[in-house]
Amino acid sequence: MARRSEETYYDVLKVDQRGTIAEIVAAYHSAKNAFSKDSVATYSLFSTEEAHEIIAKLDEAYHVLSNIDRKRAYDEDLKRRREEAADASMPMAAPNADGSPGAAHSPRPSSISHNGKESYQDLSPKGNFQALPTYDKFHGDTWKEIREKRGFSVDEVARITKIPSRAVIAIEAEDLRSLPARVYLQGFLRNLASVYRIEAKDAMTSYLKRIDELTQGKPS
Amino acid sequence: MSLYKTKLPDSAPTLEMRMNIPSRAALVAPGQQRSIWAIGGGKGGIGKTLLTSNMAVYLSWLNKKIVVVDMDLGGANLHTSLGVESPTKTLADLVIGRVDDMKDLMQPTPIKNLFLISGAHDPVGITNLRHMQKARLLRKFREIEADFVLLDLGAGTATNTLDFFLLADKKIVIVTPEPTSIENAYRFIKSSFYRMLRSATPSPYVRQLIEQAMDMKNTRGIRTPKDLLNEVKRLSPSDGLELQQKMEEFEISLVVNQVRVKSEADIGKSILMVCERYFGMGVEYMGYLPYDNAVWQSIRRRVPFLIDAPNCSAVTHLESIIRNLLRATTRAAAAK
Numbered sequence: 001m002a003r004r005s006e007e008t009y010y011d012v013l014k015v016d017q018r019g020t021i022a023e024i025v026a027a028y029h030s031a032k033n034a035f036s037k038d039s040v041a042t043y044s045l046f047s048t049e050e051a052h053e054i055i056a057k058l059d060e061a062y063h064v065l066s067n068i069d070r071k072r073a074y075d076e077d078l079k080r081r082r083e084e085a086a087d088a089s090m091p092m093a094a095p096n097a098d099g100s101p102g103a104a105h106s107p108r109p110s111s112i113s114h115n116g117k118e119s120y121q122d123l124s125p126k127g128n129f130q131a132l133p134t135y136d137k138f139h140g141d142t143w144k145e146i147r148e149k150r151g152f153s154v155d156e157v158a159r160i161t162k163i164p165s166r167a168v169i170a171i172e173a174e175d176l177r178s179l180p181a182r183v184y185l186q187g188f189l190r191n192l193a194s195v196y197r198i199e200a201k202d203a204m205t206s207y208l209k210r211i212d213e214l215t216q217g218k219p220s
Numbered sequence: 221m222s223l224y225k226t227k228l229p230d231s232a233p234t235l236e237m238r239m240n241i242p243s244r245a246a247l248v249a250p251g252q253q254r255s256i257w258a259i260g261g262g263k264g265g266i267g268k269t270l271l272t273s274n275m276a277v278y279l280s281w282l283n284k285k286i287v288v289v290d291m292d293l294g295g296a297n298l299h300t301s302l303g304v305e306s307p308t309k310t311l312a313d314l315v316i317g318r319v320d321d322m323k324d325l326m327q328p329t330p331i332k333n334l335f336l337i338s339g340a341h342d343p344v345g346i347t348n349l350r351h352m353q354k355a356r357l358l359r360k361f362r363e364i365e366a367d368f369v370l371l372d373l374g375a376g377t378a379t380n381t382l383d384f385f386l387l388a389d390k391k392i393v394i395v396t397p398e399p400t401s402i403e404n405a406y407r408f409i410k411s412s413f414y415r416m417l418r419s420a421t422p423s424p425y426v427r428q429l430i431e432q433a434m435d436m437k438n439t440r441g442i443r444t445p446k447d448l449l450n451e452v453k454r455l456s457p458s459d460g461l462e463l464q465q466k467m468e469e470f471e472i473s474l475v476v477n478q479v480r481v482k483s484e485a486d487i488g489k490s491i492l493m494v495c496e497r498y499f500g501m502g503v504e505y506m507g508y509l510p511y512d513n514a515v516w517q518s519i520r521r522r523v524p525f526l527i528d529a530p531n532c533s534a535v536t537h538l539e540s541i542i543r544n545l546l547r548a549t550t551r552a553a554a555a556k
Binding site (some may be wrong): 028041043045 | 491
């Protein structure tokens, strides 16, 4: 069965993003009823595996959209991804350096997983996050410090953001030869800032300025 | 002699008020003479003739001129459903060439404004229309002078049946809440859809792909129209866009018959959901007819339930279905 990789949770449940929770609940029950194993409307069309897959997608979408906090976080992430996708120069629409699809291709937020360990709740400041000191400059070691303060290993960050771990290491080490192309780098930094819950614009501007200076051989 | 024991009204003014009937100009597209509705479903015994005959009676009460055509070639019995004596002239006379004008086949019924073109007692072999005969019939249907022409199709997915279904402005599919009926309905919808695409596509390459898709065991893994579209898009994006446009124009109106409980009425919504998500085609759920003892009793008496049992629950639901169909017809005519 053909699947649309760009489906959002709203597409899965066929509800409007501005729909109420009641509408989401009704759409979920209606769809679940249509695709249940006892449904006479679909039994002849899908194999057991396909039906399970469809139900799992419905459950996943419902899990996120039926909870106000999770829905809000998902909407924010969706908005951010759409903005990034709209910007053709942004690297998120391109494949990652390791050949895997870029994060913009996935409708699911990088940090959200119905069955996985990470979720927005885990990453929210209400969770394990502590207030960070104010940084004037965002150099490589600053990014490393923030990551460590947030309690992430390089591999964890790579897994959540889908950024190759070698790119994370290169960013923190300011390794000019290993850094990705600038457009990719901008996207990676924005993604990291999102996961670390820091202001992306200032952090990106500061780091890119630093890289420009290192490239031109006159570090500040 | 009519089988009807009750005196029939010439028209039903109360219905007119209740229905807020659109004007004739609103119901047909500019330059078009009539609106053709075809009623199909794939399986036999699901209520195609029942729905056709009662819709015809209702529409005729709205002061519209209605012609019902029994297209169940080889198994025609619409005349029985309407309580009409065996007709003398039938579709076969037109096919064979004994009659040239549809007007000569239009038999009056006991109901004012309602005419029947029957297929009763047609010779064996009428089901296997040759291409030229079918083309002539299709052309003649367009010449019928009426506000509405209702085609009561036969069961199955024979190409003749599909072509008559595709001729219609409103393509109505009826199902009962039984697995066999629903399975056949999907097959009917898919077959007519592929048939429409095949005849509307100029590209021989896409036609070949459609023919492959019509074989459910095809090796390309195309199982639904949406799979087909994705495959065409992958191989030829320009043809894919054209195909997508054709798919978006195709629309089915769905009616569920013999509904006993609410969950059975919801089957219509489920079919709609499946067609939209996995077939990539538009389906409008027009409503359902409840299971009602008065309905089968009216069939036994060979009188439409609308006349035989005007107070039964099925009448209210029939009204709702017709109202939805008229609204959709008006919308479609305005869009043309």
